[in-house]
Amino acid sequence: MTATNRDTYTDPKRILGSRVVEFHDIIGQPTAKREIQQLSEFFKHRDMLGLYGISIPNVLLHGPPGTGKTMLVESLAYELLGDPTSLDIIVYSLNLQDIGTAYINETSNNLSDYIDSICEDLCTRDTLNHAIIFMDEFDSIAGKRGTRHSHTEDDKVVNTLNSYLDGDRYLPNINYIAATNNYNLVDPALKSRFGLHLKFDPFKTTSDKSSVLKSSHTQLERRSDPAYTEYLFNRVSEIGFDTVVTTYLKDLPLSGRDLMSIARHAVEHRITELITTNTQQISVCTDDYKYSAEQFVTQHNKSSKQNRQMGFRK
Numbered sequence: 586m587t588a589t590n591r592d593t594y595t596d597p598k599r600i601l602g603s604r605v606v607e608f609h610d611i612i613g614q615p616t617a618k619r620e621i622q623q624l625s626e627f628f629k630h631r632d633m634l635g636l637y638g639i640s641i642p643n644v645l646l647h648g649p650p651g652t653g654k655t656m657l658v659e660s661l662a663y664e665l666l667g668d669p670t671s672l673d674i675i676v677y678s679l680n681l682q683d684i685g686t687a688y689i690n691e692t693s694n695n696l697s698d699y700i701d702s703i704c705e706d707l708c709t710r711d712t713l714n715h716a717i718i719f720m721d722e723f724d725s726i727a728g729k730r731g732t733r734h735s736h737t738e739d740d741k742v743v744n745t746l747n748s749y750l751d752g753d754r755y756l757p758n759i760n761y762i763a764a765t766n767n768y769n770l771v772d773p774a775l776k777s778r779f780g781l782h783l784k785f786d787p788f789k790t791t792s793d794k795s796s797v798l799k800s801s802h803t804q805l806e807r808r809s810d811p812a813y814t815e816y817l818f819n820r821v822s823e824i825g826f827d828t829v830v831t832t833y834l835k836d837l838p839l840s841g842r843d844l845m846s847i848a849r850h851a852v853e854h855r856i857t858e859l860i861t862t863n864t865q866q867i868s869v870c871t872d873d874y875k876y877s878a879e880q881f882v883t884q885h886n887k888s889s890k891q892n893r894q895m896g897f898r899k
């Protein structure tokens with residue numbers, strides 16, 4: 586068997602790529618997906634690009650919550666870490682909300698410590714010569730400088746990030762990918778340091794929603810214990826995802842996260858039925874999805890009503 590990076594690096598907190606997420610699992614988002622797939626080839630052949638003086642751009646992903654930004658980076662990491670020809674590249678995940686701290690003057694230092702520790706990895710690990718740093722929830726510490734809401738420490742953080750992105754404080758072989766759902770809040774000077782900006786859109790069509798539901802089902806199948814997979818998930822092709830979406834979810838604005846939660850509840854519903862009743866139906870079926878979608882719509886309508894009432898009281 587050929588060794589891959591996945592065998593060498595397994596720390597789930599810092600390194601992406603151990604979870605199976607493939608490019609074809611990402612539904613919709615054609616431009617973002619195409620560009621990231623191309624980037625993955627660039628990373629694999631970065632020595633050749635270097636010979637032509639071409640550098641790989643930093644990337645800023647933006648769009649509403651639950652549209653696949655993090656998932657797309659996970660699929661890039663999975664692709665790279667599983668590729669025997671790119672053993673020397675690794676994707677670190679840095680959640681900027683975790684780096685932020687209540688103590689004044691610490692966020693910027695935390696950020697520097699973290700990125701410096703990656704530089705150290707690059708210098709000391711023989712097998713490693715390139716790193717991609719994925720900065721999720723980017724706007725949480727990358728807000729506009731000098732605004733009414735920004736504080737001195739926030740400004741310092743933006744300056745620190747700028748200097749890393751400019752390459753003043755790093756080894757040449759680091760690329761950055763950032764993700765935000767508040768594109769307008771990100772400091773313009775920081776934005777300008779990302780060569781590629783990729784927009785993610787909410788899922789509007791019935792066919793997109795149905796495909797995301799199916800993709801979510803497949804992801805749950807992969808994550809489940811193989812002993813149960815055989816029973817619980819062996820009738821996927823018989824599940825009427827289209828019918829479920831057309832009947833219950835057609836007119837709702839749904840994120841991928843919403844659809845994943847509907848899929849999860851459908852599976853949970855089947856497990857509950859198995860435990861509590863004498864059912865002969867072992868694998869997850871259309872009825873589980875109908876049940877879950879109906880519950881979701883009821884819950885959605887309830888919270889919309891509550892929101893409207895709160896708006897009315899104001």
Ligand SMILES: Nc1ncnc2c1ncn2[C@@H]1O[C@H](COP(=O)(O)OP(=O)(O)OP(=O)(O)O)[C@@H](O)[C@H]1O
Nearest residue numbers: 611612650651652653654655656766800841842845
């Ligand atoms: N394009 C997509 N294709 C398939 N599944 C998706 C897609 N987008 C989201 N999902 C599902 O929704 C879950 C959450 O998506 P993800 O975390 O990638 O969203 P995000 O855009 O990073 O959101 P946030 O802005 O809140 O961080 C995924 O794990 C997946 O199950």
Ligand SMILES: [Mg+2]
Nearest residue numbers: 654655721764
């Ligand atoms: Mg995300």
